[in-house]
Amino acid sequence: MAHNTIVTARPGKSGRPSVPMRPLKRRRTLSTSRSRLGAMVVSPALILLTVFFFLPVVLMLWMSLNRWPLLGKISFIGLGNYSAAFQDQDFLRAAGFTLLYTLIMTPMLLVIGVALALLIRRPGKASRVFQSIYFLPVVVGFAAAGYLWLFMAQPNIGPMLDLLTRAGLASHSDNWFGTFATALGIVCAMVVWKVAGMQMLLLNSGLQSIPVELEEAARIDGATRTQVFRYIILPLLRPTLALLLVFSVAGSLLAFDQFYIMTSGGPANQTITAVYHIYRVSFQGFQLGYGAALSALLMIVLAIVSAVQMLILRNSDHN
Amino acid sequence: MTSLQSSLRPVPRAAWWIINTSLAALVLYPFWVVLSQSIKSPAEAAAAPPTLFPGSFSWGNFAKLFTNENGGAGFIQQLGNSVLVSVGATLLTIVLSTLACYGFARLRFRGSNLLFFATLATFMIPFQAVITPLYLVLHQIGLTNNLLGLMLVYTTFNLPFGIFLMRNSFAALPSSIEEAALVDGCGVLRAMVRVLLPVAIPGVISTALFTFFASWNEFFAALILMTDQSKYTLPVALNVLSSGTFGTLDWGALQAGVAVTIVPCIGIYVLLQKYYVGGMLTGAMK
Known part of the structure; x- marks a missing residue:
């Protein structure tokens, strides 16, 4: 006015x-x-x-109620796609794997992020340099990082495998992409390398908002280092931690690039994620209606995660 | 006081240096791999087991990458596509989100608040979740397999973040400054450019950086929406390299391709680190 x-x-x-x-x-x-x-x-x-x-979101809901091939006749089948989804073993397995990946990735990233943030908390130029180094992989894309790590871990020619072989921890002929656990492990290592720097950075800014006097007072009162961390730093860091939790949950639920590039969903389709499955349904099988229904389910899950995020943000605003 | 401060440090000084140096080596190691692998001679790049250090310096892998032996669309063209799409999406995002932000913050109209919240609500749904209908929409208007289509998609999905980032700087500006410009005879748009834009510059740079990085590195949408090799952007071009020509995978050329993809990002990050980091913190925390 x-x-x-x-x-x-x-x-x-x-x-x-x-x-x-x-x-x-x-x-x-x-x-x-x-x-x-x-x-x-x-x-x-x-x-x-x-x-x-907005148009795609509306269209998605409509498509999900139809049998919708890329070419050919579109027919209305109501909730048929949704009921099919819950009987689709491939989809359920992909959803289960995505959940497992999220459950592995999230705590790992949080712990490593907190450790890095505490490490670079020391004032001075050296710690700023280390911080920049740890953050560097964040600007590398998932595709570039994926192809890089794919090469590093290749049997016979992979430099990382070579180093580990020289150290006596592996053998040149090991195929890490051949078994589920090692394939998942190498993807997780790549993602930690690429993402931990961002978690560190956000946690660092959370740590900086904690007044030093608080810790000093506790130390003078005789609190041990672990007690200071447990009873002062951790509670004050909770809003930041919650935010990072939501970030890595949402990011892991949407994982696609790293598995498409590094494992192609293998071995034996065991590392196909939810988005990967949608990709195969929509763009390799061209069942667009069914793909839309799966996307709608994914969207609901992510909307819930985002709603939790907003709730956390609102609560931290009041503090 | 010094003893107290040092006791607040989680680890003693020597250990701190050892831990950080080893971690830094670990983090930098993949960068060393891509660098050393791409400057090895093509023959050395294919050696098994690999050599630790390049025996000689060679542009061979880059030459193979760019000379396009296998016919079809070349890596140079795909590099050009990436530059075009990323720079285009970045410019478009900056212009559109600045305009929209100005409209939402300063030129209120009926329903503007509702539209603003609708814009921010798009944060809640990532584009991976709407890719199937998005493909159909683009297909209907003839923008699949089209660089302009990809550019518009990237712009759309970076706009809300830009509007969100700049909202704070626009809202923080006292309206009296803008009013003074108006009274002095500036038009509304000129007032925006002269008075508001300088305040919003850090937000604009952060938005530009985020959009550029996101578009440059984006893989999923490019993989789906682009079907013709001559339209591929770099991440998808790497996918082609990795599937190999005539069944043999050229790891040297692939790592040279990875290097070409990574180098601009690192260069920009090193130059504009302050804005990138600042924008990330603002975006996440506010």
Whole structure:
């Protein structure tokens, strides 16, 4: 409202029509032209969001109620795709694997993130340099990182396998992509390398908001280092930790690139994630309706995760 | 006080250096692998077991990568596609999100708050979840297998973050400054460019960096939406390299391709670290 009043004075009540009439008119046109301009500058962004986001979301819900091949006849089948999803062994296995991956990845990233953040907490140039080094892999894309690690762990020619062989921990002919546990392990190692730096950075800024006096007081009172961490740092870090938890849960639930690139879903389709399964259904099998139904289920799960995130953020705002 | 402060440190000084140096070596090791592998001679790059250090310096892998022996679309063209799509999406995102942010923050209109929240709500749904219908929409308007289509998709999915990032700097600006510019005879758009934009510059740079990195590195949508090798961006081009020509996989050329993909990101990060890190913290915490 404030910006309307500055343009012109309010028309007085003095009853001199000729003077206030013009400002009144000017004020009105200015304020309507302002809001018209507002709608205008916002519209390009909104058009893009509508065409490439809101429309797809609505279309997804409609598609999910139909048998929808890429070419050929579309037929309405109600909730058929959804009931099929719960009987689709491949989908259930993919969902189960995604959950397992999330359960492995999330605590691992949190623990490593906290450890790194505590390590680089020391003031001085050296610790800033180490922080930059740990963060460096974050800017590398998943595809580039995936192909890099794929090579590092290749049997016979992989440099990482070679180093471990020289150290007596492996053998050149080991095929880590040949068994489920080692294939998953190498993917997890790559993701830790690529993502831990970001967790460290966010935790570091959380740590910086904890006043040093608090810790000093506790130390003077005789608290041990572990007690300080357990009873002072950890509780004050809770909002940051919760946020990171949500980030890594959402990120892990959406995993695709790393498995497509490094394991191709193998061995024996054991590392196919939910998004990977949707990819295969929609873009290799061209069952777009069924793919849309699976996407809708995924969207619901992610919306719940996001809702939890918002709840956490709101609670931390009140603190 | 010094003894107290040192007691607050989780590990003693010598151990701290040892731990950090080893960790840094561990983190940097993959970068060493991609660098050393891509500058080995093609023959050495295929050696089993691999050599620890390159025996000689060679541009051979890059030459193979760029000379396009196997016909079809070359890596140079795919590099060009990546530059075009990423730079295009970045510019478009900056312009559209600045305009939208200005509209939402300063030029309120009926329903603008609702639309603002609708925009932010798109955060809740990542594009992986809508890829199937998105493919159909693009297919209908003839934008699958089209670089402009990919650019618009990347713009769409980075817009909300840009609007979100810049909202704070726009809202923080006292309206009196903008009003003064208006009274002095600036048009509304000129007032925006002259007065508001300078305040929003850090947000604009952060948005630009995020959009660029996201578009440059994006794999999933590019894999699905681009079907023609001449339209591939770098991450998908790596996929082609890794599937090999005539059944043999050229690991030297693949690692050279990885190097080409990584180097711009590291360069930009080193130059503009402050904005990238600042934007990430703002985006996550506010």
